[in-house]
Amino acid sequence: MTEGSAPVASPIPDPLDAVVPFRVDALDARGRAVLVGPMLDAILDRHDYPEPVARLLGEMIVLTVLLGTSLKFQGKFIVQSQTEGPVSLLVVEFATPDGVRAYARWDDDAVNAAVESGKADPEALLGKGVLALTVDQGTYMNRYQGIVALDGSSLEEVARSYFRQSEQIPTELRLAVGRLTLRGEDGRSRTHWRAGGILVQFLPDSPERARMADLHPGEAPEGTELHAVEDDDAWREVKALLDTVADDELVDEGVGVHTLLYRLFHERGVTASDPAPVVNRCTCSRERVTDMLGAMSAEERADSVEGGKITVKCEYCSSVYTFDPSEFDGTE
Known part of the structure; x- marks a missing residue:
């Protein structure tokens, strides 16, 4: 057991705005889970975002936090979408070790039209374009950038494609955004944003066990047989467990990260590290x-x-x- 980690033996309270690294040794799985609230409120409330745009930016923030908190150096991790859809630009910047800032650009008329037509889902709002993931280690270091196409898929699906293409590590994730009403000390009820996510990767000691199917060959000759690799049993179990997670579990602070991890993996034994806080922090001055x-x-x-x-x-x-x-x- 590593310093600062402990088995999740029973549900325990969780702080908001904190990422919890975890591992399930019996399944050779490692991951991170997060539930953000006040930090998300601070980012979204200072802009007059239509609700569908706010939800989309919330998903991007959770994705960026899950990825950025894995960095082991001083620098920035930036996730940016540029598309032809009603939401033309999303930018989320994570500055190690804990700073998050974000904004979106959108076309009011196009977003309103999408809402009225019932086509304001995240995939339709983004449309087609690209998602760029940039690692910036500072002035004297080369930037690394991975680019994946946005083709009408969800952010979850696009992120899976990124890991498959760039890191060749079997990866699963879930993202969710919601709103809840809380009564303040003054007795008034106010709505607040909550967003949660969980990312799990398959990292067995034997690299052969982590093999992934080859990428689709694209314009392959007719009759070409696509190469298929069956999932390892442990990884198949991890994916099946994640498929049971409902969106409301990811955003419900009454559930929380540790309770979610306990529900998913307690039969296999799950160990969680100390929560790592994330905060809204702009670097402008x-x-x-x-x-x-x-x-x-x-x-x-x-x-x-x-x-x-x-x-x-x-x-x-x-x-x-x-x-x-x-x-x-x-x-x-």
């Missing part, structure tokens, strides 16, 4: 914006002047920074 403006040409800054001022609004946290153009006099 007046100093950073000043440096950005200072790096622009005089002509570019002049084009940014409105009403005698240069105003910059952070798309992530909505902070507004105002400058007098004279502050940059003498700047090349």
Whole structure:
């Protein structure tokens, strides 16, 4: 047993906004589970997102947190979608060890039309495009970027494709977003966002056991027999157990991460590590914006002047920074 970990022998209370790494040694499985609440509220409430857009961004936040918290270095993990759908852009940035910021761009008319037609599911809102997953270890290190097509599939399905193509590790995950009504100390009821997810990977000591089927050959000659690899029994069991998880279990803080892990894996024995908190934290600052403006040409800054001022609004946290153009006099 590793330091900071313990068997999940019975359901125990969970903190919100924390990722719980876990392992099921009997099934050669490792994973992470998370339930976010106040952090998600902080991100979504500062923008006037239509509910379907907020739900989609919530899914992306959970996916990014599940992946980003596995990083072992100081840096950033960025997940970004660019599509032709009503929600043209989603960006979630995870800065190690715990910072999260995110925003979305959408077309109001297109989203409203999708809602009215009953086609406001995440797949339809995204449409076709690409999902880029970027690992940024800093100024003096090369960036790594994986790109997977968005073809009308769910984020869960797209993430599975990413792992299959990029890491060749059998991976399963579930994502869910919901809203609940809570009564505050003032007696008023308010709605709050909750989002949860669980990601499990199959990591046996013997690499032969983790073999995956080859990728579809695409335009293969007619009659080509596709190569198939049967799942290992342990991995088949893990996937069957995850198939039993309902969306409301993932977002219900009355269930929580440890209770969910107990329900899924207690017969096999599941060990959980200490929860790792995640927080809403934007990295913008007046100093950073000043440096950005200072790096622009005089002509570019002049084009940014409105009403005698240069105003910059952070798309992530909505902070507004105002400058007098004279502050940059003498700047090349």
